Amino acid sequence: AQSVTQLDSQVPVFEEAPVELRCNYSSSVSVYLFWYVQYPNQGLQLLLKYLSGSTLVKGINGFEAEFNKSQTSFHLRKPSVHISDTAEYFCAVDAGGTSYGKLTFGQGTILTVHP
Amino acid sequence: DGGITQSPKYLFRKEGQNVTLSCEQNLNHDAMYWYRQDPGQGLRLIYYSQIVNDFQKGDIAEGYSVSREKKESFPLTVTSAQKNPTAFYLCASSIGRLGVEQFFGPGTRLTVL
Numbered sequence: 397a398q399s400v401t402q403l404d405s406q407v408p409v410f411e412e413a414p415v416e417l418r419c420n421y422s423s424s425v426s427v428y429l430f431w432y433v434q435y436p437n438q439g440l441q442l443l444l445k446y447l448s449g450s451t452l453v454k455g456i457n458g459f460e461a462e463f464n465k466s467q468t469s470f471h472l473r474k475p476s477v478h479i480s481d482t483a484e485y486f487c488a489v490d491a492g493g494t495s496y497g498k499l500t501f502g503q504g505t506i507l508t509v510h511p
Numbered sequence: 512d513g514g515i516t517q518s519p520k521y522l523f524r525k526e527g528q529n530v531t532l533s534c535e536q537n538l539n540h541d542a543m544y545w546y547r548q549d550p551g552q553g554l555r556l557i558y559y560s561q562i563v564n565d566f567q568k569g570d571i572a573e574g575y576s577v578s579r580e581k582k583e584s585f586p587l588t589v590t591s592a593q594k595n596p597t598a599f600y601l602c603a604s605s606i607g608r609l610g611v612e613q614f615f616g617p618g619t620r621l622t623v624l
Contacts, residue, residue, distance in 0.1 A: 438617055439617045492610070498559060498569075501553040
């Protein structure tokens with residue numbers, strides 16, 4: 397079975413500092429990877445996704461992620477965070493097969509940006 | 512505007528009562544999903560449906576039931592058999608193909624007293 401591990405449950409950072417949220421997945425076969433953001437008491441919103449091609453993926457709000465097949469990682473980065481980036485972030489994988497379209501989510505990382 | 516609606520936003524029920532959570536989408540998506548979210552546990556899949564009149568159990572289906580009689584609707588019933596029903600419930604939909612993203616509703620917070 398697929399598993400996704402987000403290595404940090406909470407990441408505090410100061411405004412305008414860079415941030416990296418780490419995600420590792422278990423599958424060695426082709427996968428499709430996603431990062432979502434959730435603001436308090438709301439649904440999830442897609443930040444970016446990796447399907448194929450360039451391993452560096454750019455998303456909304458200045459976020460980007462790098463797919464590393466050998467390390468089975470898909471870390472999310474932003475060079476300079478804002479207070480408004482405070483939210484919970486989820487990494488997810490679609491490993492396909494007979495359950496195509498079904499996503500497995502990590503446990504989430506709460507990003508708190510301090511002034 | 513196209514999207515997913517969940518109602519109500521907050522729901523309170525007494526222990527032992529069944530409760531049905533609504534999920535409607537007007538995105539013309541084939542696939543729909545129900546997740547349960549608890550602090551520190553991410554999203555766990557309860558049920559999913561890839562086409563009308565068909566659905567499959569997810570990872571934590573015990574104590575829940577669903578129906579998919581219409582493409583746009585996928586209601587979730589939390590039964591009295593669910594031992595710990597208090598949680599945040601999220602509905603999602605997608606076009607149901609490999610590698611496509613899911614779109615999420617705003618969620619329903621269920622509290623069982």
